[in-house]
Amino acid sequence: MLIIAEHGTLLLLLACLFGFFMAWGIGANDVANAMGTSVGAQALTVKQAIVIATVFEFAGAYLAGGEVTATIRKGIIDPALLKDSPHLLVFGMMASLLAAGTWLLIASAKGWPVSTTHSIVGGLVGFAAVGISVDAVDWGQVGAIVSSWVISPLLAGIISYALFSSVRHLILNTDQPFQNAKRYVPLYMFAVGFMMVMVTLLKGLKHIGIDLNWGLDSPFFNALPVAAVAGLLTAMLGRLLLSRVPDSSTEDNRFAAVENVFAVLMIFTACAMAFAHGSNDVANAVGPLAAIASVVGSGGVVGKEAILPAWILLLGGAGIVLGLASYGFRVMATIGRKITELTPSRGFAAELGAAATVVFASSTGLPISTTHTLVGAVLGVGLARGIGALNLQVIRSILMSWIITLPVGAGLTIVFFFILRLVFT
Numbered sequence: 001m002l003i004i005a006e007h008g009t010l011l012l013l014l015a016c017l018f019g020f021f022m023a024w025g026i027g028a029n030d031v032a033n034a035m036g037t038s039v040g041a042q043a044l045t046v047k048q049a050i051v052i053a054t055v056f057e058f059a060g061a062y063l064a065g066g067e068v069t070a071t072i073r074k075g076i077i078d079p080a081l082l083k084d085s086p087h088l089l090v091f092g093m094m095a096s097l098l099a100a101g102t103w104l105l106i107a108s109a110k111g112w113p114v115s116t117t118h119s120i121v122g123g124l125v126g127f128a129a130v131g132i133s134v135d136a137v138d139w140g141q142v143g144a145i146v147s148s149w150v151i152s153p154l155l156a157g158i159i160s161y162a163l164f165s166s167v168r169h170l171i172l173n174t175d176q177p178f179q180n181a182k183r184y185v186p187l188y189m190f191a192v193g194f195m196m197v198m199v200t201l202l203k204g205l206k207h208i209g210i211d212l213n214w215g216l217d218s219p220f221f222n223a224l225p226v227a228a229v230a231g232l233l234t235a236m237l238g239r240l241l242l243s244r245v246p247d248s249s250t251e252d253n254r255f256a257a258v259e260n261v262f263a264v265l266m267i268f269t270a271c272a273m274a275f276a277h278g279s280n281d282v283a284n285a286v287g288p289l290a291a292i293a294s295v296v297g298s299g300g301v302v303g304k305e306a307i308l309p310a311w312i313l314l315l316g317g318a319g320i321v322l323g324l325a326s327y328g329f330r331v332m333a334t335i336g337r338k339i340t341e342l343t344p345s346r347g348f349a350a351e352l353g354a355a356a357t358v359v360f361a362s363s364t365g366l367p368i369s370t371t372h373t374l375v376g377a378v379l380g381v382g383l384a385r386g387i388g389a390l391n392l393q394v395i396r397s398i399l400m401s402w403i404i405t406l407p408v409g410a411g412l413t414i415v416f417f418f419i420l421r422l423v424f425t
Contacts, residue, residue, distance in 0.1 A: 003087040007424055008296040011090055018097035019289035023316040025104025026116050027323025032331040033113040033371050034277040040336015041347030043266035054321050056271050060278025076124045076141055081132050086295045088131050091420040093288035096123030099412035111330040112401035115369040121145055122409025130414050152368040153376025160353030160380035167345050178247050178257040185261055186235040192268045193234025196275055197227040198359045262344035269351035276358040277370045286316040338394045340382030350377040
């Protein structure tokens, strides 16, 4: 308590700095990952991707992320163990933020798309092991997170493979690809609108006064009618936009007009992916900062949950936009060009497959990583064209970065935790 009273303001200022640094890393890595397919497929410019990410990441975080976030991410640590030493919780959260930001900087420099959630979880495991005890870690939760390394890319890969296979069967491998694109693309647009609304409703809107309940037992089934209406409206808007796309096919490139159609569609899927990412990761990524603000603001009281103030979301949002604009190009290049060659039709299948995976996981409780989900979706699209369409060397590097994220996050956090404790005690 005494340390919080003496150094609370300084600790909070440092925490804001570390939180901003981590948010910068989220923008440079996670958000760049979410936008990479659209930029790589040349459906969006980098500037357009930044604008879309800014709007829809914020919307997803606020509308579908909730205003209350667990102070200990994913229930890794029981905060009751720290009620008599709140300063250790503050040091641990600060160290986790700094460690996650450092690892995201390194990974972004290498062009590796890694998981912010896993970076933070690794940090919390490291902090718990040295700051409390190894037994304080909920290893069952850690095991569930590790399982997402397989679940996320596998599920997204299967869905994206099926989606792109349907595009080839219904549109690309036909005698009249442009006419068939105008016929079938509104169906895919329906799926995009449907998925965006399902993400919003399944993630919960209670904190802004909307509690959807038609008397059915499952939140999934309660959300279905609203999502279906949204899908129909999206399809109608899409049909209107597609009516204005001219047939630019030539003898040398009979798919030019089709790809233009999918480029229009990718604007919708980019919005859906940014929204899904915001709902799944962004609000929770600033959870450690919310925990620190709660402890410092209360004079050292440790609670199980903390209100996520608007200023923390604004701080995180500013860092995210700056990170994407200043350093996101490296991860965008990996996702958009280095794993497999993307066109608008392939990028669409990857983004919609990833968004669908987030919806499915939200409704079933499956542990997933948005980053791993999108990488798996790109892999699924590449596999639909054959193993030769994939850059296996790049894939090996990405898998290696996934495996070391948890231990690196833990190791860096341990180092930073001891430094902070030495300085302030």
